[in-house]
Amino acid sequence: MLPWTSRRSAQCVFGAGEVHPMAAPRIRRARVRWSARAVIGVLPVFISRAVRRGNWNATLETMDTERGATVFEIGPAQAGLRLDSFLCARIPRLSRVQIQRAIGHRVRLQREPRPKPSTRLRAGDRVIVGFPALHEDPERLARIHLPVLHEDGWLLAVDKPAGLVVHPTMGDYRASVVIHLRERHPAGKALTLAHRLDRDTSGVLLLAKSPGAARVLHQGFLAATVRKRYLALVSPPLRRSGGVLDGPLGPDPQEARRCRRRVVPGGVAARTRFRVLRQFPDCSLVELWPLTGRQHQIRVHLQAEGSPVVGDSLYGGIPAPRHLLHAAELQLPHPESEQPLRIRSPLPADMRAFLAGRTGLRGQVAAGS
Incomplete structure (x- = not known):
């Protein structure tokens, strides 16, 4: 068996791309053999x-x-x-x-x-x-639930829960979104992920049902005709009520965990538009639209602004069971009809629970999300 069960751990050592845990172990030593x-x-x-x-x-x-x-x-x-x-x-x-x-x-x-x-x-x-032989918990596999947010002959959109990887990893092969769906959905192996979400990020996840649909979606992401909206809880509160976070991203040269990114001179261009929905003494509920698609972009930009995502241990967030970042909405022209399509995911229970004790928010969050 491998010495970790988290894709994030593998990425931190070897520097893989985005994504990446449901109470997965973290690498805490600066040097690991x-x-x-x-x-x-x-x-x-x-x-x-x-x-x-x-x-x-x-x-x-x-x-x-x-x-x-x-x-x-x-x-x-x-x-x-x-x-x-x-x-x-x-x-x-x-x-x-x-x-x-x-x-x-x-x-x-x-x-x-x-x-x-x-x-x-x-x-x-x-x-x-x-792949090495895996012994995945059958009870855990049986608990995987992926509510369908939208489905037609071209697309399948599911509501991904936090703690579930989208790609198979060494510790989570069948317990990944794409393998779980390929084994159970009529489209089978034709299902292709159109984009990715980190393990701890919840919300809308889009898949193509055919190679043709996958190509059209890929072109849409490149041409920025697919727009994503996120909701995040950050602490301390953001100082600005809205604007654009504009900072080039690259690897953190002072961090042994190589998946960690930071705003660096000469990095790849990255821009994120944001708007604060609700402001509280200890946190903000913020709406974000990534204008580019970089690894950990939203998380790094919020950290650079001085308000990391709650629960984001990689970027200095205050403790929580997971980082409270949610992919709330996806807008795109349909690959076949080119008609506008909007797919939404409701605010998950853990984010609602975090906000429940804060004055007057319960009804306002539902409207904002």
């Missing part, structure tokens, strides 16, 4: 995200729930590369020795069951990264 077993275990999740973020022609082809493997098809741009070089280029934070150990235990080619690190890739090769 990871065994070859741990590296081998996390490789399938990390490589899948790393290659997707790259510009190469290697594509994630399948994530097979029966065979428990992630499969990549190699394009002409990678022909002739050594297998370990291919993996090292996509996962720069792992050493070549770590990659070579993983290849010996978890990686194979369709044409060669036991490849060596020096094996040269060919166009059309299928690199198969196996």
